[in-house]
Amino acid sequence: MSEYAEHSLDDAGEGLVEKKSFTFAQTEPFPLESGASIGPVTLAYETYGRLAPDGSNAVLVCHALTGDSHAAGVYSLSDPKPGWWEVMVGPGKGIDTDKYFVVCANVLGGCMGSTGPASIDPATGKPYGISFPVLTIGDMVRAQKVLLEHLGVTRLLSVIGGSMGGMQVLEWAARYPDMAASAIALATAARHSALHIAFHEVARQAILADPDWNGGDYYASGKPEHGLAVARMIGHITYLSDExxxxxxxxxxxxxxxFSFSFDADFQVESYLRYQGRKFVERFDANSFLYITRAADYFDLGATHGKGSLTRAFSRGSTRFLVVSFSSDWLYPTYQSRELVQALKRAGKDVSFCEIEAQWGHDAFLLDSPRLAGLISGHLERTRRDMEKGLI
Known part of the structure; x- marks a missing residue:
């Protein structure tokens, strides 16, 4: 994800925002798809805009693998880095917060304020570490639904996300087919390819091989910085394209x-990857990386909701879809989006599809793109009008 230069409040779009938190499952643990349960559960979240009196303008934004709830705005005048989707979320932008009430939550299992492996286990008074139960994308979405109910949202105008966020979008559409009027899935797939799982496994092994990982119990002794940095370097290679x-x-x-005739960072690309690795270590928990990548690899929409059929997984409800891929994205290539579209059409769904020509690889969905903003804005506006007319 691109770094941002320092800015004034006027440049920030959404302006000053606040990270909030919601805790549930204090008395009865939250059941997980693995058969385990956990409680209490806290989700960190942010909201932008205002919820309409009839609750018809709510939009849920789902973040990607290492994202968080901070999708837009800044926390203070001196904050040098606005939210990860500042180019898309804000007044007059693709997801217009003058029109829509936007919610973004850090996923269950995360490390940006939501309950995850680094959180304190109330049974021991120590961080969970790898005693934290293994999660699924379905678990993350079910937790998001509890949050939305707490916020008074009974129906979503749209659920939007890219990459792993797009997987959450698809899970929402299949699991709660009557709650989301529309679903916008960007640069994503119904399940990971063997290539994608392989990259995740190499990244996980980099963490597990770091002596400082210490079987996941490193919170008092020092985190596995080298392994986590290498994991991030691997990820960054997959986010970009050859071009x-x-x-x-x-x-x-x-x-x-x-050349230095040593193993220093001679090439600019080497220096870039090392920098990204160091920056990532400062903000992310290694165990969360293990759990979240595993959840993404387990995701298989057709198997979970369609008894092996992706078409059957989309058979319920009236959600309409916008699916977008990017021409240079080799992590989630366009053929995977086309498979989604074909299944949606077979299921009789209202679906629009666009492949955007972009040279920046998988990261293209995070970057400033007037075409993507126009597609999202138009889809939301059409959905809003049809909801007002009672058509959906």
């Missing part, structure tokens, strides 16, 4: 005229 790498780095050398 993006050539455009951004080529074979440029880093601060030198010739």
């Amino acid at each position: 993006a790498m050539r455009h951004k780095f080529g074979r440029g050398l880093q601060d030198r005229a010739d």
Whole structure:
């Protein structure tokens, strides 16, 4: 994800925002699809805009693998980095907060304020570590539904997300087919390919092989910084395209005229990856990375909701869909989006599809794109009008 330069409040779009939290399952644990349960559960979340009196303008934004609830705005005037989707969420933007009440929550299992492996286990008074139960995308979505009910949202105008956020979108549509009037799935798939699972496994092994991981019990002794940094470096390679790498780095050398004849970061791309790894270690928990990647790899919409049929998984409800892929995204290639669209059409759903030409790879859905903003804005407006007319 791109770094942001310092800005003034006027540049921030949504302006000052506040991270909030909601806790539930204090008396009765929250059941998980694995058969385990957990409680209490806290979800960190942010909201933008105002909920209409009839509750008809709520939009849920679901974040990607290492994202969080901070989708837009800034926490203070001195905050150097606005939310991860600042280009899309805000007044007059693709997801217009002058029109819509937008909610974004950090997923269950995360480490940005929601209950996860780094949280304190009330039974022991220590961090859960790997005693934390294994999660699914379904568990994350069920927890989001509890939050929305707490906020007074009984129906969503739309649920929107990219990458793993797109998986949550698809899960919402299949699990709660009458709650979401529309679903906007960006750069995602109904299940991970073997290639994608392989990259996740290599990243997980980088963490597990770090001696400082200590069987997941590292909170008092020091986190596995090297393993987590390597995991992030692996991820960043998959987020970019060959064209993006050539455009951004080529074979440029880093601060030198010739090779160092050592294993220092000679090339600009090496320096970039090392920087991204160091920055990631500062903000993310290694165990959360293990749990969230595992949840994403387990996701298989057709198997879970359609007895092996993706079409059957979409057979209920009247949710309409917008599916968007990006031409240079090799992590979630366009053929996976087309498989979604074909299944939706066979299920008789209202579905629109667009492949956007973009050179930046998987990260393209996070970057400023007038075309993507226009697609999302138009889809939301059409859905809002049809809801007002009672058509959906």
